[in-house]
Amino acid sequence: MWRPLSDKMMRFILNTIFNPTFQLKQVFNTRKQFREAVHSHVIMTMRNIKITSNDKTRVYAKCMAEGCKWRINALRVKDEATYQIKEYEDKHVCSIDSHYKNINSRWLAKKYEELFRLDPNRNVKGFRVEAVKEIKCHVSATQAYRAKKKALEAIQENPDDQFAQLWDYGNELRERNPRSTVILKQSEEGSSTCQRKYDRFYVGFKALSQGFNAGCRPIIGVDGTHLRGTFEGVFLTAVSFDPNNQLYPVEYALVQTESTDAWEWFLDDCYTFMSDKQKDLLKAFERVFPGSDNRFCVRHLIGNMKQGV
Ligand SMILES: [Zn+2]
Incomplete structure (x- = not known):
């Protein structure tokens, strides 16, 4: 279960795993994560570092x-799977x-997974040049080829496994964005395992709500779009306009279906709303914000008229 860390502890920032910065009292989610961070440190600093102790109680390098x-030296935290740095000499x-680069295709595949997610057809030769330029070490053609293969395999792995990480993602958002609201609601129903995993997922960043209150016009546009991926569902968004009249994201959520109940859950403040005139949305406006103004998006209205709706 996720718990906030005390002031004296600092959780390792996951997206720094390929160029980590260590410090005393830093906490790693697992032993594997700590070892991967040490491995990255070896590669990025080009030093002959060895892990000399590695068991269920501590990892020493x-x-x-x-x-x-x-x-x-990282010790396992009592009754937890986490490891905390208790001793660190950093010079x-x-x-x-x-010679001590210790590069391998598995590390390369993880580091460049996002690159291949965005462009699965990226050629190996170009990728190899890019990797050498960034990490400043020799990458063989075979390593580059294997790294691409492993990255693509990871991207295409079982969607269930990837979906299960949504809970970790929610925890990470809470940890990194103090005073933000992140709600994951588990579904009690559902015909498949996937559907039972979550019902609603809401994200409201504190920084965005502060920006909205400080500088945006008191008007909010809301819309939902159907997701076509494995897990389907509907992506709900609320946007406003900043002083330059540009779109400003306020909050977003994922729900299983676009219903009055889902919209009621999503909307929690009183402004002038602009929408596509979706009937469930209008009912939700009336229930949650009786008396609030409604405006309709002309582009949606024209689209609906063309379809003869
Ligand atoms: Zn040294």
């Missing part, structure tokens, strides 16, 4: 160069040696 004091007195 040190620089093997003669006279160098760099070392790190290397040794020199860089590209």
Whole structure:
């Protein structure tokens, strides 16, 4: 179960795993995560670091160069799967040696997974040039080829496994965005396992609501769009206009179906709303915001008239 950390503890930031910064009392979700961070440190700093202890209670790594004091010691937190750094000597007195890059296709695949997610057809040659330029070490043609293959396999892995990470994602959003609202509501019904996993997922960033209150016009446009992926559902958004008359995102949510109940749940403040005149949405406006003004999006109205609706 997710719990906020005390002030004296700092959770490792997941998206820094490929170029980590360590510090005392930092907490890692798992032993594997800590070891991956150490591996990235070896690659990015080009030092001869070895993990010399690795068991269920602690992971200890040190620089093997003669006279160098760099070392790190993470102990398992009592009754948890997390590991916390208890000892850290961060200064290397040794020199860089590209021999210790320790690069492999698995690490490359994880680091560049997003790249292949956006462009699965990216050619291996171009990817290899890009990787060498960024991490400044030799990447063989075979490593580049295997990295692409592994990245594509990971992207196409079981959607259920990926979907299960939604809970971790929600926790990460809460942790990184203090005073924001992130709600994950589990479904009690559903004909398939996938449908039972979640019913509603709402994200309202504090920074966005502050920006809205500080500088946007008191008008909100709301709309829902059907998702065509494996898990389907509807993506609900609320946007406003900033002082430059540009669209400003206010909040968003994922729901299983676009219904009056779902819209009521999503809407929680009183402004002038602009919508596509969807009937469930109008009912929700009337129930949650009796007396609020409604305006309709002309583009949607024209579209509906053309379809003869
Ligand atoms: Zn060293």
